[in-house]
Amino acid sequence: MKLWRRGLLLVLVMMFSQGKESEGQLVENFYSASCPNVESIVNQAVSRKRDQTIITLAATLRLFLHDCFVEGCDASIIIASPNGDAEKNFADNLSLAGDGFDTVIKAKQAVEAQCPGVVSCADILAVAARDCVVLAGGPSFPVELGRRDGLISKASRVAGNLPEPTFNLNQLTTMFSKHNLSLTDVIALSGAHTLGFSHCNRFSDRLYNFSPSSTVDPSLNPDYAKQLMATCPIAVDPNIVMTLDPDTPFTFDNAYYRNLVAGKGLLSSDQVLFSDSASRSTVLNFANNADNFNGAFVTAMRKLGRVGVKTVEAQCLGIVSCADILAMAARDCVFFAGGPSFPVELGRHEGLISKASRVAGNLPEPFFDLLQLNTMFAKHNLSLTDVIALSGAHTLGVSHCNRFSDRLYNFSSSSPVDPSLNPDYAKRLMVTCSKEADPGAISNLDPDTPFTFDNVYYKNLVGGKGLLSSDQVLLSDSASQPTVLDFAKNPGNFDGAFVAAMRKLGSVGVKTGIQGEVRRDCTTFNS
Ligand code: HEM
Ligand code: HEM
Numbered sequence: 001m002k003l004w005r006r007g008l009l010l011v012l013v014m015m016f017s018q019g020k021e022s023e024g025q026l027v028e029n030f031y032s033a034s035c036p037n038v039e040s041i042v043n044q045a046v047s048r049k050r051d052q053t054i055i056t057l058a059a060t061l062r063l064f065l066h067d068c069f070v071e072g073c074d075a076s077i078i079i080a081s082p083n084g085d086a087e088k089n090f091a092d093n094l095s096l097a098g099d100g101f102d103t104v105i106k107a108k109q110a111v112e113a114q115c116p117g118v119v120s121c122a123d124i125l126a127v128a129a130r131d132c133v134v135l136a137g138g139p140s141f142p143v144e145l146g147r148r149d150g151l152i153s154k155a156s157r158v159a160g161n162l163p164e165p166t167f168n169l170n171q172l173t174t175m176f177s178k179h180n181l182s183l184t185d186v187i188a189l190s191g192a193h194t195l196g197f198s199h200c201n202r203f204s205d206r207l208y209n210f211s212p213s214s215t216v217d218p219s220l221n222p223d224y225a226k227q228l229m230a231t232c233p234i235a236v237d238p239n240i241v242m243t244l245d246p247d248t249p250f251t252f253d254n255a256y257y258r259n260l261v262a263g264k265g266l267l268s269s270d271q272v273l274f275s276d277s278a279s280r281s282t283v284l285n286f287a288n289n290a291d292n293f294n295g296a297f298v299t300a301m302r303k304l305g306r307v308g309v310k311t312v313e314a315q316c317l318g319i320v321s322c323a324d325i326l327a328m329a330a331r332d333c334v335f336f337a338g339g340p341s342f343p344v345e346l347g348r349h350e351g352l353i354s355k356a357s358r359v360a361g362n363l364p365e366p367f368f369d370l371l372q373l374n375t376m377f378a379k380h381n382l383s384l385t386d387v388i389a390l391s392g393a394h395t396l397g398v399s400h401c402n403r404f405s406d407r408l409y410n411f412s413s414s415s416p417v418d419p420s421l422n423p424d425y426a427k428r429l430m431v432t433c434s435k436e437a438d439p440g441a442i443s444n445l446d447p448d449t450p451f452t453f454d455n456v457y458y459k460n461l462v463g464g465k466g467l468l469s470s471d472q473v474l475l476s477d478s479a480s481q482p483t484v485l486d487f488a489k490n491p492g493n494f495d496g497a498f499v500a501a502m503r504k505l506g507s508v509g510v511k512t513g514i515q516g517e518v519r520r521d522c523t524t525f526n527s
Helices: 002-016 038-052 055-068 091-095 098-114 121-135 169-177 183-194 222-231 255-261 268-275 277-288 290-304 322-336 370-378 384-395 423-432 456-462 469-476 481-489 491-505
Strands: 197-199 241-243 398-400 442-444
Touching: 038 055, 038 098, 038 121, 055 098, 055 121, 055 183, 055 290, 098 121, 121 290, 169 183, 169 268, 183 255, 183 268, 183 277, 183 290, 255 268, 255 277, 268 277, 277 290, 322 491, 370 384, 370 469, 384 456, 384 469, 384 481, 384 491, 423 442, 456 469, 456 481, 469 481, 481 491
Parallel strands: none
Antiparallel strands: 197 241, 398 442
């Protein structure tokens, strides 16, 4: 008996315990239950920020790359350290425009207002990066979600993990391949340089210090080189920037590749994609065919978004409510005890109120008569048949003696024993539950098959062996008696009525959407 109850408890504890952190897969609809509007909230925040400054789009997109390449896409780039030793403080990251950080911070604030503690900054950055591409006129694509934010952000761990503008193709592919990104991905992702700016010092060697034989990089278009020299003279102010795509710097398009063909790649790592024969044909393809570029860019961005992500083992953090787990577990307990199985409707959110002071008067008492039972259950849209069928749950489990001892010793002035009790059964109960019984003493609710979910409970009622007064009354009262007799004779009828009633019970007062939350830990509110 004890073992049986412990077994069920174990199942529940396992179901309610949280998954531990590990690498895992992302899913597109990760927040559909816990924060269904997350993408539109982020989108609005990114649009508002773009309206303030167009730099937002390039800044956020670059931020995403720099986040993903160091510790994985985990928002570690956004951590601010009072000691100035976080990722963002690394020299190359100091050139990340502040508007990218601000975009994520603003979007996170907007998301928190609606779904506190649910959506990671890493996921917000991934969604925002996609939105920036779209807002600049590029392709849209679904973003996989479920990233957890990282716990490490150190400037000392950045060196060697970000691509340099001086890299040749081999160096680029070596670095990208560590993150499962192919040569095509390198070429497609570099197309992000269709947006934004570079500081002069990132390419000035191409203008003034290329090689002993040629001060200017010969792969540079001579007219373009002259334009660059005008903007970036020797010893230029270090803040001066040049657009990466000289033609359409605020539009996400394939002009970047046409520029490469014309010798107008700003960084050496851009131009090398056309100079190197291994990548040239793909550059030409993307230059001639915007759809091919868009398709390859989307594929590569989705791959980039998976780099080193931390997820929850169960892949379901923030998705499944404890309320739904309890509903499914209750169904499973019926089934494991030999009862019927049935589909459980899902989508409940957790409530935000749990007070002892609000319980009184809302739970059925073991001394209730049929009218009292009916009245309470009717408040929850449960009929008389539902009352009778659900009471059949007392085919399992136990009751403490004090819940029915009045039926044995203190029923009425004329008869201390409840006359509706079978006399033999009453005697047995008096043995288990003496007048001075230990308050821990218990008796099975179904004396015959207490571990099996069956219709014996109703047969017991017919035999005067209902343990609680509220059980026996179902036979005593003429309004419920015919249904009890039916269930006692026809287990199929009981099963059908029980399933129907359990499904109704499971829809009592459910909360969906923002009426509730999905608790991370079933025993505490999220905030
Ligand atoms: C292929 C290797 C890459 C190299 C060597 C590289 C290097 C650079 C450099 C040096 C800058 C100029 C930074 C400055 O001076 O302010 C820059 C800007 C930028 N990069 Fe890259 N990058 C690479 C790949 C990528 C990728 C994969 C993305 C995104 C998917 C990206 C997005 C951007 C954007 C949008 C800017 C402009 C930022 C702004 O205007 O604020 N880059 N990159
Ligand atoms: C009809 C009104 C109901 C009343 C008055 C009632 C009352 C009680 C009482 C007094 C106990 C014994 C508690 C104890 O002393 O430990 C009990 C146990 C139990 N009740 Fe009910 N109950 C009712 C309906 C239900 C329903 C609708 C279900 C489920 C669908 C249910 C499932 C159970 C189970 C499984 C136990 C045994 C628990 C265990 O062994 O730990 N009851 N009930």
